[in-house]
Amino acid sequence: MESDMSTSTTTSNREVHLHSRPDGKPSPSDFKLITSELSPIVEGEFLVKNKWMSVDPYMRGRMKDGESYVEPFQIGKSLEGGCIGKVVESQNSEFKEGDYVLGNLGWREYWKSNGEGVAKIDANLAPLQAFLGVLGMTGMTAWVGLKRVAELQPGCTIFVSAASGAVGSIVCQIAKANNCQVIGSAGKPEKIEWLQDVAKVDAVINYKETNNLSDALGKAAPDGIDVYFDNVGGDHLEAALDHLNDFSCVVCCGMISTYNATEPSAAPRNLFKIIGKRIRMQGFIVRDHMHDRDDFLREMTTLIRDDKIHWEETVTDGLENAADAFIGLFDGDNLGKSLVRIK
Amino acid sequence: MESDMSTSTTTSNREVHLHSRPDGKPSPSDFKLITSELSPIVEGEFLVKNKWMSVDPYMRGRMKDGESYVEPFQIGKSLEGGCIGKVVESQNSEFKEGDYVLGNLGWREYWKSNGEGVAKIDANLAPLQAFLGVLGMTGMTAWVGLKRVAELQPGCTIFVSAASGAVGSIVCQIAKANNCQVIGSAGKPEKIEWLQDVAKVDAVINYKETNNLSDALGKAAPDGIDVYFDNVGGDHLEAALDHLNDFSCVVCCGMISTYNATEPSAAPRNLFKIIGKRIRMQGFIVRDHMHDRDDFLREMTTLIRDDKIHWEETVTDGLENAADAFIGLFDGDNLGKSLVRIK
Incomplete structure (x- = not known):
């Protein structure tokens, strides 16, 4: 047969x-x-x-x-x-x-x-x-966004949306390891706790418990932000534009708030601030940077060995x-x- | 007294x-x-x-x-x-x-x-x-935006909004002098004529006579655009995002469509395209570039002498x-x- x-x-x-x-x-x-x-x-x-x-x-x-x-x-x-x-x-x-x-x-x-x-x-x-996460595409997306797109400088203040997500959680910790001030936003108490207790970010925003995201960000970053790592778009990007400093940078990694939209998404309504503040918004995708993979793996395995990076699955x-x-x-x-x- | x-x-x-x-x-x-x-x-x-x-x-x-x-x-x-x-x-x-x-x-x-x-x-x-216009702040804004922000390359395709305005009209002609394909948009017949007959741009769009600005831009630039020089924001930026090529650039010079807005302006609703297309959007203001003023004056007076730049008042x-x-x-x-x- x-x-x-x-x-x-x-x-x-x-x-x-x-x-x-x-x-x-x-x-x-x-x-x-x-x-x-x-x-x-x-x-x-x-x-x-x-x-x-x-x-x-x-x-x-x-x-x-x-x-x-x-x-x-x-x-x-x-x-x-x-x-x-x-x-x-x-x-x-x-x-x-x-x-x-x-x-x-x-x-x-x-x-x-x-x-x-x-x-x-x-x-x-x-x-x-881990080769799908922290040592894979998502970890490398975080690393490329910070190191190659934002050209992260120690001491700067960075705002990360979807901060407990696959990319965001690594962004937060790479930034902390580079002596940056990190503000993370997430939408659930257990995520907020993780950001505080494990990722050890400097400030957190539960955007679902916040009436005015821009005000909350302003309180968390009284001196403004130098880098916004955007995984969300929409209202998060709008809030960031309000508080970005002159000559700052938006790393456009994802805009999950818009992916399922059937009607065109509103916001950010304050995009004109990009001019006066001389903001650079830069989109990127990780596969353009595969020539940097060895650098990424070397730095990331070192960070993991030094207990600087924790990850959840x-x-x-x-x-x-x-x-x-x-x-x-x-x-x-x-x-x-x-x-x-x-x- | x-x-x-x-x-x-x-x-x-x-x-x-x-x-x-x-x-x-x-x-x-x-x-x-x-x-x-x-x-x-x-x-x-x-x-x-x-x-x-x-x-x-x-x-x-x-x-x-x-x-x-x-x-x-x-x-x-x-x-x-x-x-x-x-x-x-x-x-x-x-x-x-x-x-x-x-x-x-x-x-x-x-x-x-x-x-x-x-x-x-x-x-x-x-x-x-002329020292308030073509040889002044507006001319230098055009020059800085193209030369320092977009880092204009010969042969590229550029879309200019408010193309017959103080800045836009100079942008169009500097780009033409650099062997670029230029698409200009304006809102009045006499402006469209000027763009065609005097600035000699390659294609024009009268946005007030266009139902769908994005479609019109797509027809004018079948191979997409490499630089969008934005003086307008809003619907023009949205149309540009639809047709910008991978690794292209938006020079954020002005967003006049939003300046008088009492309600937050909608659009661009397709901002997420900045990611997949790896677009760089860069805000700038001319006064940050005053150290380049001698370069600007030398290049601009040469262009004027060579009959490459005409201007209206x-x-x-x-x-x-x-x-x-x-x-x-x-x-x-x-x-x-x-x-x-x-x-």
């Missing part, structure tokens, strides 16, 4: 498809878990079983048609994203069975590759999933729950890096 | 006071023409009779209380601004009777000075009033009409530089 033959060569694979383009906030019905067959590897290829996958706000952009800087996801096709897996079968001399690898084919159990765009990772250096178990983990990002469910562990 | 004595020593002076802070668009009643007496000059001082004064959109910011990057104008005190005058009396060896000078005490007939912040001008080089006669000239800026009345000639 043909099915007997294929048992040994093809792989039954569960994967999450984009079922429909979300209108506003994504809903579970926009995703569909399906089972497919992965054809056998050929010479030069290897087969990976995913252990971890990342869910990140930027993926929302790829769910729109033609709206983002990376190719949009296709309806009826698998989603993609950062993942860590183990090589379980190989006909490639560089990637051996048992190797752990970092790839971009999350949202599925198995994938195969010829090695292009795949990196081996040293499982002795840190827990596997919000782990969801099971590929079947990946869509919920993603959707939860927009409810502020996560503290630190959101991950899905795949059995 | 005391009045006889003072006739020879004090000067009867007409000046325009800020009578009330404008609410929204300034109205004539916000200004008051008064007559005062200027006390006699003393050793080291000189007396100037103004010949020309400048009206500029940025002055609107100074009419708000504490809202701008320069000290706000005070109610019941004279307004200030760029002016050209002639020294009519002097006890200062560097400024002699008959010298023409550039100062910042417009909105009045006479002023005195010890020379601080005052520059002599060479009346042989260009018409006097919208002249209003009489100090008593200065407020109307200023208010007209917000109606788009002016082509090129708005000036008031003082008898």
Whole structure:
């Protein structure tokens, strides 16, 4: 029987498809878990079983048609994203069975590759999933934003929105390690506590308990702010513009407040302040800076060894729950890096 | 009689006071023409009779209380601004009777000075009033924005809003002289004609005759734009963000669309595009770049000599009409530089 033959060569694979383009906030019905067959590897290829996958706000952009800087996801096709897996079968001399690898084919159990765009990772250096977070894309996004975009100077005052998130939490701690004053905003008491007790930022704002975010920021930063690390956009950017100093900088990393907007988002209504204050607003994406990855890894592992960086993970178990983990990002469910562990 | 004595020593002076802070668009009643007496000059001082004064959109910011990057104008005190005058009396060896000078005490007939912040001008080089425009603050604003902020590269595509205005008209022509593709927007047929026939820009948009500014810009710049020189903000900035290329730049020079806003201005609602396109938005003000003034004057006089720069002036006669000239800026009345000639 043909099915007997294929048992040994093809792989039954569960994967999450984009079922429909979300209108506003994504809903579970926009995703569909399906089972497919992965054809056998050929010479030069290897087969990976995913252990971890990342869910990140930027993926929302790829769910729109033609709206983002990376190719949009296709309806009826698998989603993609950062993942860590183990090589379980190989006909490639560089990637051996048992190797752990970092790839971009999350949202599925198995994938195969010829090695292009795949990196081996040293499982002795840190827990596997750290290579999706503090030592991966989110950690490097924090580092690039501060070191390469803001050109952070010791002693400056920095405001970080979504400060307990995957990127924000690392931003806060790199800035503290560089002797900066750090003000973080978040929307839940446990996040505020973490920022105070673990990240040890200088001031915190619970924006959900604040009537006037600009006033709250003004009180937290009476001498103004020199860098605003923006993960949120909207009202946070507006508040920051009120208190940014002359010749200051806005690192435009994310604007999660606008990603699900079906109506055009309002604000910031005070953008004209960019002129008088000679503000530089700079957008960036981490993949333009991959030539700096060695510098990043060296600095970040040193910071971790010196106990300067702590990180949290919000782990969801099971590929079947990946869509919920993603959707939860927009409810502020996560503290630190959101991950899905795949059995 | 005391009045006889003072006739020879004090000067009867007409000046325009800020009578009330404008609410929204300034109205004539916000200004008051008064007559005062200027006390006699003393050793080291000189007396100037103004010949020309400048009206500029940025002055609107100074009419708000504490809202701008320069000290706000005070109610019941004279307004200030760029002016050209002639020294009519002097006890200062560097400024002699008959010298023409550039100062910042417009909105009045006479002023005195010890020379601080005052520059002599060479009346042989260009018409006097050019030192308030193409060879003055507005021309230098255009030059600094392109050369120092955008770091303009030959061959790039640039979009200029308020393109026939004092700054925009010079921006367009410097960019053309640097072999750039230039798209200009303006709101009146005679401005559009001037941009086509005199500034010789590559494409024009009459934004008042356009239902969808973003679509119009997309048609004018099918390959996208590399620099947006923003004098307007609001809908123009939003349209530009739609069509800016990756790694492009927004020179934030002015946002006249928001200056009179009593309600917070909406837009740009697509600011998140700054991230994916890695856009740099940079605010600037010309006075930070005064160390470059010699470079500016050398380059600009060369461009003028080579017939690369033409300029227009919208002249209003009489100090008593200065407020109307200023208010007209917000109606788009002016082509090129708005000036008031003082008898």
